[in-house]
Amino acid sequence: MIQVFKFGGASVKDAPAVKNVATIINKFANCNTVIVVSAMGKTTNKLEEITNAYFYKNTDVLSLIEDLKAFHFEIIENLGFENTDSVFNEIENCFTEIIWATEEENSGNYGYHYDQIVSMGEMLATHIVSAYLNKNGVSNLWLDVRGIIQTDNTYRDAKVDYDVSDTLVKTHLIPAVEKHKLVLLQGFVGGTSENYTTTLGREGSDYTAALIAYFTDAQSVTIWKDVAGVLNADPKYFKNTKKIDELTYHDAIELTYYGATVIHPKTIKPLQNKNITLYVKSFIQPNNAGTVIKESNLRVNIPSYIFKENQILISLQPKDFSFIAEDNLSDIFKIFSKFQIHANMMQNSALSFSVCVNYDELKIKPLIDELQHHFKVLYNHPVQLMTVRNYNNEILSKLSDNKLILLEQRTRHTHQMVMKEAGGI
Numbered sequence: 001m002i003q004v005f006k007f008g009g010a011s012v013k014d015a016p017a018v019k020n021v022a023t024i025i026n027k028f029a030n031c032n033t034v035i036v037v038s039a040m041g042k043t044t045n046k047l048e049e050i051t052n053a054y055f056y057k058n059t060d061v062l063s064l065i066e067d068l069k070a071f072h073f074e075i076i077e078n079l080g081f082e083n084t085d086s087v088f089n090e091i092e093n094c095f096t097e098i099i100w101a102t103e104e105e106n107s108g109n110y111g112y113h114y115d116q117i118v119s120m121g122e123m124l125a126t127h128i129v130s131a132y133l134n135k136n137g138v139s140n141l142w143l144d145v146r147g148i149i150q151t152d153n154t155y156r157d158a159k160v161d162y163d164v165s166d167t168l169v170k171t172h173l174i175p176a177v178e179k180h181k182l183v184l185l186q187g188f189v190g191g192t193s194e195n196y197t198t199t200l201g202r203e204g205s206d207y208t209a210a211l212i213a214y215f216t217d218a219q220s221v222t223i224w225k226d227v228a229g230v231l232n233a234d235p236k237y238f239k240n241t242k243k244i245d246e247l248t249y250h251d252a253i254e255l256t257y258y259g260a261t262v263i264h265p266k267t268i269k270p271l272q273n274k275n276i277t278l279y280v281k282s283f284i285q286p287n288n289a290g291t292v293i294k295e296s297n298l299r300v301n302i303p304s305y306i307f308k309e310n311q312i313l314i315s316l317q318p319k320d321f322s323f324i325a326e327d328n329l330s331d332i333f334k335i336f337s338k339f340q341i342h343a344n345m346m347q348n349s350a351l352s353f354s355v356c357v358n359y360d361e362l363k364i365k366p367l368i369d370e371l372q373h374h375f376k377v378l379y380n381h382p383v384q385l386m387t388v389r390n391y392n393n394e395i396l397s398k399l400s401d402n403k404l405i406l407l408e409q410r411t412r413h414t415h416q417m418v419m420k421e422a423g424g425i
Contacts, residue, residue: 001219002177003028006036006187006209010226011283012125013041015078018132024224024286025182026138032177034212035140036187037129038205039121040075043068047098047118054102054117055110061102069095072124079132087131094124110362111155112196119197122186122205130184140182146191148173149211151198157340158190158198160211169215177216185212206264210278214270221276223263224283229291230255230262233305244300247293251300251389252278258387258414259306259344268293304389305399308344312364312381313406313418315354319376323350331374339367344385345416347409354407356385356418380406383420391415 005025012018025035039047046068053059072091081087101116122145130142150165151158176183187205190198200207206223213221230252231241247255249272256265262280271278272295281290316332318324332353336343341363346355357364359381371377383406386399396415407418 002032002034002174002213002216004034004036004209004213004216004218004221006205006221006223007038007129007283008205008223008225009038009041009043009125011224012037012129015075018075018079018129020283021129021224022133022136022138024283025133025140026136028182029138030181033182034173034177034209034216034218035129035182035184036205036209036212037122037126037184038187040072040125040128043071043121043124044118044202046071047121048114050098050102051110051114051117055106055113062099065095065098065102072128076128079128079135081131081135085131085135087127090127090131091124094120094127097123109155115155115158115197115199119186119189119199122189126184126186133182133184138182139180140184141176141180143173143176143183143185145185145187145189145208146195146197148185149190149200149208151190151192151200153192153194153196153198154340156199157201158192160190160200164193165211166215169212173212174216201264201266203261203264204266206267210267210270213276214274217274218276220279221271222279222281223267224281224286225262226282226284227262228282228285228288229280230260230293232302234261234307237307238305242302244291244302244304245289246296246298247291247300248296248298249293252293254389254414255304255306258389258416259308259385260304301390303391303395306387306389308358308385308387309382310359311344311356311383311385311418312359312379313354313356313383314368314371315352315378316371316375317352317378319374324348324353328375329353332371335367335370335374338370339363341367345387345407345409345418347407356383356407380418380420383418386417386419388415389413 007021011021050064053061098120130140133140148168150161187208188199209221229243231243233241235241249268253268256263278293279290341357343355402422403419404422405417405419409416
């Protein structure tokens with residue numbers, strides 16, 4: 001049986017972190033394991049900055065590339081590589097590809113150029129981790145995931161072709177695992193039938209791990225994090241968080257759908273479909289139990305808090321004398337789909353439709369421009385979205401204290417509030 005490990009950017013952010021990951025992997029050197037690795041540290045953010053500098057011509061692209069290059073070569077040197085080691089050429093080649101991508105004629109398609117550039121973070125990370133493992137006697141094979149996960153051309157949020165990817169996994173990946181035991185590949189990244197690079201959505205490496213598990217019928221997936229497991233709230237915003245020892249697939253899907261950042265929202269469903277257990281464990285304390293997510297009748301009753309900042313609340317009203325009816329809703333959802341906008345909360349009445357979404361300037365401005373052709377558009381930005389699972393009135397009162405509630409919605413288990421500081425409109 002195959003197991004799948006996923007290591008995020010924090011787990012490989014510098015040389016000591018890479019050494020720690022190697023220690024964890026070494027314990028499973030004789031197990032059939034696919035290892036999915038994200039870009040190192042804040043590399044994805046830096047590559048996004050490079051993409052914007054290239055696309056909008058507002059910054060010196062080469063100086064940004066040189067900064068990122070220096071960051072990766074410092075990690076290589078701190079890992080004890082010699083100048084003659086092949087990893088130096090591999091990393092040089094990756095940066096040559098980044099430079100080529102920024103010298104390509106600007107097509108006007110931001111998503112396409114984004115994917116060609118930003119995807120290189122995972123290539124850089126996996127070359128370094130793979131080389132360090134091999135250097136220290138942990139034999140592994142580096143594979144390019146673009147030849148395994150096949151997608152369409154929806155750049156920045158590519159849709160996976162399950163049938164083709166399943167065939168590629170069975171043809172290339174499974175035999176490689178059977179031969180080499182450890183196979184290392186990139187998260188977040190896919191490829192099209194025309195050999196263009198795509199990405200699966202921000203933080204999409206978890207989803208990659210789930211896809212690989214689904215296609216290989218893996219026994220388990222382990223996501224290694226810098227927290228003890230799935231917590232009931234983000235420790236950046238809440239004190240005294242609690243670790244949840246066990247979750248059902250259903251509860252995990254609910255939490256990720258509402259914005260819990262510990263797991264990518266698309267991760268759970270492929271695992272649920274094949275009843276594959278998911279573990280969320282700490283790479284800082286790898287021997288601790290973490291959280292297990294699996295099919296069970298267990299119901300988690302402790303309150304969970306999901307706090308999302310930098311939100312925009314958009315309200316739409318008909319320009320004519322019509323109501324917000326089925327034809328209006330159909331038009332609205334088509335426009336949101338066109339700009340790849342995910343609704344974090346929505347509510348409609350006879351004369352208005354309101355939706356709270358993540359604020360992404362590159363998407364929101366053209367979205368509002370198009371909506372204004374059809375509707376009267378009002379919006380509030382910035383606002384915050386608070387989602388509470390297993391709420392009670394005392395909790396809600398504390399969370400909304402000194403806040404102006406713009407939109408509120410509750411079900412039996414979940415309460416959502418779009419809000420901002422009192423006094424601000």
